[in-house]
Amino acid sequence: MAENIRVRFAPSPTGKVHIGNIRAAIFNWLYARHVGGTFLLRVEDTDLERSTPEAIEALLDCMRWLRLDWDGEILYQTSQRAHHLEVAEELLRKGLAYKENKGGQGECVIFRMPKEGVIEYDDLVKGHMKKKAKDTQDFVIVRSDGSPVFHLANVLDDITQGVTHIIRGDDHVENTFKHIMLFRALGAPVPRYAHLPMIVNAAGKPYSKRDGSAFVGEFREQGYLPDALFNYLALLGWAPGDDRELMTRDEMVQAFDFAKCKASPARFDMRKLTWMNGEYIARQPRPAFEAEFDARLDRAGLPRTPLNGHRDALLDQIQPRTKTYADLPANCAWFFAETYPFDDKAVAKRLHAPGTPDLLDQAAAALGPLPDFSPQTTEATITALAESHAAKLALYVHPIRVAVTGRAEGPGLFETLWLLGRERTLARLRDTAAKLREGTL
Ligand code: GLU
Numbered sequence: 001m002a003e004n005i006r007v008r009f010a011p012s013p014t015g016k017v018h019i020g021n022i023r024a025a026i027f028n029w030l031y032a033r034h035v036g037g038t039f040l041l042r043v044e045d046t047d048l049e050r051s052t053p054e055a056i057e058a059l060l061d062c063m064r065w066l067r068l069d070w071d072g073e074i075l076y077q078t079s080q081r082a083h084h085l086e087v088a089e090e091l092l093r094k095g096l097a098y099k100e101n102k103g104g105q106g107e108c109v110i111f112r113m114p115k116e117g118v119i120e121y122d123d124l125v126k127g128h129m130k131k132k133a134k135d136t137q138d139f140v141i142v143r144s145d146g147s148p149v150f151h152l153a154n155v156l157d158d159i160t161q162g163v164t165h166i167i168r169g170d171d172h173v174e175n176t177f178k179h180i181m182l183f184r185a186l187g188a189p190v191p192r193y194a195h196l197p198m199i200v201n202a203a204g205k206p207y208s209k210r211d212g213s214a215f216v217g218e219f220r221e222q223g224y225l226p227d228a229l230f231n232y233l234a235l236l237g238w239a240p241g242d243d244r245e246l247m248t249r250d251e252m253v254q255a256f257d258f259a260k261c262k263a264s265p266a267r268f269d270m271r272k273l274t275w276m277n278g279e280y281i282a283r284q285p286r287p288a289f290e291a292e293f294d295a296r297l298d299r300a301g302l303p304r305t306p307l308n309g310h311r312d313a314l315l316d317q318i319q320p321r322t323k324t325y326a327d328l329p330a331n332c333a334w335f336f337a338e339t340y341p342f343d344d345k346a347v348a349k350r351l352h353a354p355g356t357p358d359l360l361d362q363a364a365a366a367l368g369p370l371p372d373f374s375p376q377t378t379e380a381t382i383t384a385l386a387e388s389h390a391a392k393l394a395l396y397v398h399p400i401r402v403a404v405t406g407r408a409e410g411p412g413l414f415e416t417l418w419l420l421g422r423e424r425t426l427a428r429l430r431d432t433a434a435k436l437r438e439g440t441l
Contacts, residue, residue: 005037007165009070010154012044013055016215017062019268020169020199020207023233027196028167029068030234030256040161041070044077046153062216066226067249075161077153084148084156087186088141096185097141106144111151111182113138119177124194124258125237126170131177139178151175155182163191170195194258197237200265207268223296223325224273228280232273236266246279278323289319293328300329302336308421317411317419334405335419346408347441350398357433360403362389363396364429373422375414382414403432 009025011017032039041063045051063070088109091097099107113136120130141152158166166176173195183190201211213219219229231247239262240247240255247255281289293315294304306314314335322328334340350356366385370377382400386393401413404425410416417425435441 005032005035005164006040006162007032007037007167008040008042008075008158008161008163009068010042010044010157010168011059012047012051013059014047014050015052015055015058016217017059018214019216019219019233022062022066022068022216023199023236024168024196025063025068026066026230026233027194027238027256027261030238030252031165031167031194031258032071033253034256037164038071039069040072040075040163042075042077042157042161044150044154046077046147046150048078058217065220066216066230075157077157080153080157080160081148083160084153085142085146087156088148088152091141091185094185102140102144108140108144109142110138111141111178111185113178113181119180121176121180121190121193123173124165124192125197125261126173126195126263129173129176136177141182151178151182155179155186158191159183159186159188165192165194167194167196170198194261196261197263198265199236199268201268204265204267211268212270221326223292223328224277225280225284228277229273231280232276236268237261246276274323278321281322281325282320284319286315286319289322290315292325293318296325296328297332297336300333302329302333304336306335306419307338308335308419308424310419313415314411314419317415321409321411331407331410334407334410340406342402342406342441343408346402346406350402350408351432351436351441353399356399357436359396359399360429360433360436363400364426364433367417367422367429368426370422373418373425375412375418378417379414400429404428 007028009028011021011025029039031037043051043056043059045056060074088097091111092099092109095112097109097111100110102108114133117133118130119133119136120128123129139149139151141149143149157163176193176195180190199207201207208214213222216229220226227249230249231245231252234247234252234256235245238256239260240252241257241260244251244255297304305311314332318328318332322331330341330343362385363382366381367373367378370381382396383393386396397413398408401410401416402408404420405416411419420428432441
């Protein structure tokens with residue numbers, strides 16, 4: 001039975017791939033791989049204005065990036081046009097459809113819906129679904145310009161391609177009642193349906209580009225890893241039923257089950273995705289991390305060679321702390337360039353207290369004569385300095401970090417000082433103190 005399961009991802013390419021859309025691809029893929037079935041890619045390219053070759057390429061690119069490999073050739077909907085129109089004729093001949101002149105623009109072909117009874121089906125995610133026939137309406141299947149409408153093309157392709165399970169967003173639930181009647185009219189078995197819950201924002205409204213990044217390309221650009229995005233999107237509407245969240249592809253394929261899919265809306269949580277991405281970055285093999293790291297430095301116009309050597313040591317510190325690659329250049333500029341940007345918030349929070357310039361000067365004076373600049377030595381020195389002023393260590397640590405890196409977060413402070421070296425550390429402490437006194441920071 002399993003090998004006969006055929007699913008398809010049937011996007012209408014528009015140039016940008018929405019996460020809701022690709023989540024449908026992910027669920028189709030997971031289910032097909034779980035049951036050892038077939039995962040088809042059908043490009044619903046009937047909207048010739050939007051389905052340009054570029055839009056189709058953007059879609060394929062996105063599928064490849066996420067390693068959503070499909071089985072067999074790509075199926076293009078427009079190639080089936082003649083067949084779609086033939087079948088519409090057949091429905092007309094059988095009296096299951098009729099012609100009507102809509103708005104004086106020519107004749108459309110209209111499919112006849114039942115006038116009584118109920119249309120019902122069991123949704124693999126939403127459970128039993130039904131609609132009274134009297135609440136449905138006849139609908140156009142061929143437009144007056146002779147082009148087949150989505151409903152007809154979509155159902156016919158599913159029949160021709162032997163699709164057994166239709167997994168798609170629940171914005172299609174209403175269409176499903178129409179489609180079921182089309183399958184029946186055409187004497188074809190009605191496939192199983194799984195309608196995936198809507199992806200919503202924190203307010204429970206459909207997640208859109210106004211809520212933040214909504215297209216796969218944007219996540220890619222911002223330095224999210226495809227495996228992290230895949231993992232996160234797989235959990236929007238599905239959970240393995242235990243506490244697992246970080247899962248490999250194989251684990252997800254194994255555990256995937258419609259019985260564990262939720263019908264309630266799935267909230268898109270950027271912070272969780274970012275956390276997950278950080279976990280994936282931390283586990284990346286170093287060469288992969290390094291390649292992306294370098295690419296980001298290049299694009300930011302930063303040299304690849306640090307000011308003070310210690311590149312591997314920096315990578316050891318940075319890799320487990322990186323949440324997205326987009327953050328990298330700003331997070332590391334202090335290490336690669338003499339002039340580094342200061343984060344406004346960090347400056348306001350850590351450097352604007354009245355005594356800060358003096359405190360930075362004290363630190364420079366204490367660190368200057370040290371015999372070595374190891375993290376242990378600098379830590380002992382700053383600890384002693386804080387004690388001698390009856391102050392907490394944190395009172396020194398935070399301003400020093402912002403002074404020498406421009407950032408509130410990063411590797412441990414004493415590792416940071418060692419990475420920078422004595423000369424640069426002292427210069428930066430004094431420079432920052434001077435700028436604060438001048439009021440230029
Ligand atoms: N082209 C339709 C869409 O992208 C297909 C829906 C379906 O999967 O049947 O919404």
